[in-house]
Amino acid sequence: MKKWLMHDSWRHIIAVAICLFSLFPLYLVVISSFASSGSLQLTSFIPKEISFKNYHLLFNNPAIPYLTWVKNSLIIAGAVSVLSVMIGSASAFAFSRLAFRGRKTGIQLLLLVQMFPAILAISAVYVIMERVYSFAPAIGLGTKPGLLLVYLGGAMGVNIWLLKGFVDSIPAELDEAAKIDGASEVQTFWLIFVPLAAPVLAVVSLLSFIGTFNEFILARLFLVDMNNRTVAVGLQQFIGGQYSQNWGPFAAGSILASIPIVIIFLSLQKYIVSGLTAGSVKG
Template sequence: MKRFGKKKELYLSDRQPLTPLGVVLLIVSYLILFGWAFIIIWPLTNMVISAFNGKQEKYLILNSIYEFSFKHFRYLFEETLYLTWVKNTILIAVVTALLTLLIVSFTGYAYSRFRFKGRKASLMAIMLIQTIPTFAGITAYYTLHSIVSDVVPGFSRQMMLILIYAGGGIASNTFILKGYMDSISTELDDAAKIDGCSNMQVYRLIIMPIVRPMLAIIALWSFIGPFMDYLLPRVLLTSPESYTLAAGLYTLMNNRETLNQPAFAAGGLLTAIPIVILFAALQKQLISGLSQGSVKG
């Protein structure tokens, strides 16, 4: 005999239906997300509009009449050292990213796979280094540059800036990459060593393909750093010809002689292009690297 009763609703998962309080919290969460998105998108939208608005003069006027024009971009290329700043920034960013990747990949592997004296103490030192703000060492950077420049002729302030960026990136990313490598089973290492692989071959053939997504992230953030930083280039670099983009573009905001806020917006828009290109180039590595490396061929 069939039992007739209230038909139970079926769910595709074990998640329970939202309670009234849950619905309220969900609505509040969406409101917060929409508000946060508006806070981010609104300034970016005005920056793009102002960069192409020919009616803008030296100051940004959000409600001004709009007239499409490239005059602010022409001002950047003709009246400022924008191309020199771009060259300086890309050079510093590329060298910083390569130097950071080269050292971090080895230090992360060493801390993850080897046990040596002073390992825990040095890891603790790496963690403590991150608590010291960068600007606190500006005096030390000046002193160090003067010492190194006396020993190594031609050691420029831009080289010093590269070492500062790379040094800070090595300290933080070593700890991150070490934790990522710890999640990789050591059985893969043992199987490779049974086949006759050395430690370097294990590192190159097994570990590197698996950690490729994390290396791509480290490369991306190391490259972005010099584009975003203003304080260190402004303090360490003394001539406009040696400025990075952040320090150079800021002269369009705080200098009465070169004040041009719409040109600053145009420069900020162009600054994002190299970062977007690098992100697009590394996107494939971020996705495909997760599924490669552990398959033995």
């Protein structure tokens, strides 16, 4: 009995120690969000007061359009997740199920393209979108549709690659049967494949949602206007502006923005882990 305890206690010690390490910053944010001092300061481990000042500030201070930022993030990330999976799954389906010339070359090219870190071409994207702005101000630099287009393009490589892996794992018998029954490829895709793959598509689109929600640098470069910003950019600029005074609302804002993401993440854990081993790293 005692030996058993000895045997397992090291496991508990390690687990508890590392749990404390992972919880420490999160705990700190939570108590700062309820503190009224406004700095990310560790005065004591047990908060002396619980104040909703920061949360109140977030929603009622006209200088902090927090809700607009959240709305922007939701619109952009939502549109990217739906559209990129729709477009990506069509390409993935074709790569996986259709026979055509140049298929192998296509896959190899896709492999190479999806390896290109989007951030390396950032200056080129910037210059190109600046030019687009010169003739189409609605979709160029500094606009949400422009950013959406750039995200969609950037998500294509990885998404097609990831989806192709999933499509390969769905048995082909059903769409072969549909083909024998006289369905065209397009009909097979919409009527057989999409309903069959719906759960997988949903998972990939949620992953894409998280990824876009987390994206920082393109959003920072693109959306200069205060009311166009995403949550990530807004909150960053906000503490960058007047250091240490604004940590309270920042903490409150990041907690509110993180909760849905954390929930999505935890509920998708199983799929994310299998996606991880398929070779994708979360950004």
